[in-house]
Amino acid sequence: xxxxxxxxxxxxxxxxxxxxxxxxxxxGRVNLIGEHTDYNDGFVxxxxxxRYTVIAAGKSSSAESTVFSVNQNAGKTVFIDGSAKPADTxxxxxxxxxxxxxxxxxxxxxxxxxxVINSNxxxxxxxxxxxxxxxxxxxxAEVIAGHRFDPVQKALLCQKAxxxxxxxxxxxxxxxxxxxxxxGCAMLLDCRSRVPKMVPLDDPSVAVLIVNSNxxxxxxxxxxxxxxxxxxxxxxxLGVPFLRDAAMPQLESAKPVFDKEPDGGVCYRRAxxxxxxxxxxxxxxxxxxxxxxxxxxxxMCESHISMRDDFEITVSEIDTLVDIACRLDGVFxxxxxxxxxxxxxxxxxxxDKEAEITAAIGREYETRTGIKATIFATTAAxxxxxxx
Ligand code: ADP
Ligand code: MG
Numbered sequence: 001x002x003x004x005x006x007x008x009x010x011x012x013x014x015x016x017x018x019x020x021x022x023x024x025x026x027x028g029r030v031n032l033i034g035e036h037t038d039y040n041d042g043f044v045x046x047x048x049x050x051r052y053t054v055i056a057a058g059k060s061s062s063a064e065s066t067v068f069s070v071n072q073n074a075g076k077t078v079f080i081d082g083s084a085k086p087a088d089t090x091x092x093x094x095x096x097x098x099x100x101x102x103x104x105x106x107x108x109x110x111x112x113x114x115x116v117i118n119s120n121x122x123x124x125x126x127x128x129x130x131x132x133x134x135x136x137x138x139x140x141a142e143v144i145a146g147h148r149f150d151p152v153q154k155a156l157l158c159q160k161a162x163x164x165x166x167x168x169x170x171x172x173x174x175x176x177x178x179x180x181x182x183x184g185c186a187m188l189l190d191c192r193s194r195v196p197k198m199v200p201l202d203d204p205s206v207a208v209l210i211v212n213s214n215x216x217x218x219x220x221x222x223x224x225x226x227x228x229x230x231x232x233x234x235x236x237x238l239g240v241p242f243l244r245d246a247a248m249p250q251l252e253s254a255k256p257v258f259d260k261e262p263d264g265g266v267c268y269r270r271a272x273x274x275x276x277x278x279x280x281x282x283x284x285x286x287x288x289x290x291x292x293x294x295x296x297x298x299x300m301c302e303s304h305i306s307m308r309d310d311f312e313i314t315v316s317e318i319d320t321l322v323d324i325a326c327r328l329d330g331v332f333x334x335x336x337x338x339x340x341x342x343x344x345x346x347x348x349x350x351x352d353k354e355a356e357i358t359a360a361i362g363r364e365y366e367t368r369t370g371i372k373a374t375i376f377a378t379t380a381a382x383x384x385x386x387x388x
Contacts, residue, residue, distance in 0.1 A: 004054050005387060008118040011070060012056040016114055020056035022143045026135035026384035027052050028121035028128045029177040030210055030346050031337045032186055032288075033303050034281035036311060038171035040231050041192040041242035042278040045285055046173055047201060047380040048181030049210065053119035053132040055140050060112035067096050070118040080110040086165045098165025099134045102157040103141035103149075110144050122374075125212055126343035130166065131174030134158035138179075139384045151383075152194065155179040181383030188285040192244060199289045201380045206293055206332070207351040211325070211361055212374040215317045216342035224339060227270065227311065234258075234271035243274040251275055273311035277303060297333025297348050301326060304335035313340030317369050321345045324364045328357050351377070 005023060012020040027048035034044035060066070068075040069092060076093035078084075084101040087094055096117070104110060117136070121129040138154050141147075149157070155175040162168050162175070176196060177187050184202030189195075201208075231243055237257055238246045251258075251271055258268035280299045287295040304322050308314040318336045322345055325334035330353030337346040349357055358375045365373045 004052060004118065004120055005056075008054045008056045008070070008116055011118065012058065012114075012116040015068065015116065016058060018058060020116075021058045022113075022140060023054065023056050023387040024136050024139040024143060024384065025052045025054045025387070026132045026139060026178045027181060027381050028132045029174060029181070030127060030208065030344070030378070031173065032208070032346060032348075033277075033284045033300055033335065035277060035303065035307055035337070035340075036227060036231075036313070037244075037274060037278050037281060038173055038191045039228055040235075040274045040278070041244035042274065043281040043285075044171075044173045044189050044191060045186055045199075045281050046177040046189070047186035047208070048177055048383055049121075049127060049208075049378040050381045051119075051121040051127060051132075051378070052381075053117065053121060053129065053136040055115050055117050055136045057113045057115035057140055057144070060114050063112055065110075065112045065114065067093060067115045067117060069093075070116065071123055080104060080112065086167070090166050094165040095130055095133050095161065096137050098161030099137040099158055100141060101165075102161050103138055103145070106149065106153065106157055108141045108145035108147045108149075110141060113140075113144055115140065122212070126338035127210070128174040128178065130162060130168070131158065131170075131178045134161055135175060135178040135384045139386055143386045151180050152176075177383065179384050181381065183382040184380055186285070186288065186380055188282070192242075197285070199285050201288055203291055205351055207349055207354055207377045207379065209325075209347040209349050209354065209357065209375065209377050210337075211321055211345045211347070211365075213317045213321055213342055213344065213365075214371055214373060215315065217315050219341060223313070223341060227313070230263075230267050230270040231274055234267040234274075237261075237267065238271070243271055244278060246271065246275055248272075248275055269310040269312075273306045276306055280306075293332045293348060297331070300333030300335040300346070300348060307336055307340065311340075315341055317365075317371065318342065318345060320368050321361065321365055321373065324361050324368075325357070328360055329353065330357055349377070
């Protein structure tokens with residue numbers, strides 16, 4: 001982390017001929033369990049990872065403000081006078097512009113600045129580089145303006161920027177964990193009350209292993225809205241506002257109603273995933289806080305099976321990764337993390353077996369699929385901060 005900050009400072013100094021005055025950082029995240037529960041008003045359980053977006057900035061000598069992304073190798077002028085509007089086509093700087101606009105609208109008085117953005121969260125890799133960029137930007141606005149937002153308000157204004165400027169209808173998880181994450185803790189987040197509960201996860205004997213399958217299947221593009229609609233329909237059939245409000249016995253007794261539907265029981269299976277996943281998420285948080293790694297791991301494996309068979313959002317490469325991990329000594333549990341159809345898996349492992357586990361997964365995944373995975377272990381990292 002220090003080397004990323006150092007490197008970003010150096011790039012700023014080379015570009016602008018002076019040291020940066022402000023440095024901010026915000027992490028990416030991984031969701032330990034609780035998939036597709038957010039829009040059903042349920043629980044998610046993310047933690048911040050040791051991958052950050054860092055921004056180094058200094059006063060501009062003109063009235064213009066600029067941002068340069070090292071990752072995109074591109075720069076852009078941004079507006080800080082509250083005059084910005086969402087663009088028709090989304091580019092990377094819209095995440096920054098949208099966040100700045102919302103900060104200004106919520107009372108941050110900015111002065112012209114130049115900034116260099118540099119991230120080691122993989123872009124588009126399912127570890128939420130977008131939220132880390134937004135939250136690092138909002139944190140920069142706070143230090144430039146000398147105006148502290150309530151962290152929940154900060155997360156929400158970043159989410160709003162992603163909705164309006166990046167046109168991505170995301171839930172609240174990514175921005176909440178990036179803004180409010182605490183070192184050594186995962187966060188059980190109730191998406192209904194929006195109240196986060198920090199759950200200690202700092203035992204040095206366990207680590208979280210993230211494996212990027214390096215596949216992303218572009219299907220028809222309607223998978224996500226389809227799942228949302230199916231969940232809404234299931235809630236309606238059950239007579240509850242959201243699937244969060246239903247329990248398994250209720251779903252079981254309503255099965256004849258679901259069976260009569262023309263979809264052949266699809267909505268029943270979607271509901272089964274969401275209802276059981278919600279319970280698993282709350283239980284997993286309890287298990288982790290009691291250091292019951294075995295139970296937490298078992299719940300992760302059950303979550304994967306539920307996503308594979310009932311919610312149908314996994315792909316063969318991801319199933320292969322989970323299958324490999326679950327057979328290895330020192331792995332408590334493994335599952336796909338994120339929206340689905342590729343992306344990453346997350347595993348809870350014994351930290352002293354990290355090297356063997358990493359090597360074995362990499363080797364066997366390549367043998368079975370011909371694809372090289374990207375693998376790294378992380379502990380629960382600190383949420384957004386500024387370096388003074
Ligand atoms: P994820 O959040 O899973 O990484 P998204 O598609 O939500 O994937 O967000 C990725 C997009 O966010 C990138 O395509 C880019 O537009 C923007 N972005 C994220 N990080 C940076 C960065 N460091 N510099 C410029 N743009 C970034
Ligand atoms: Mg994102």
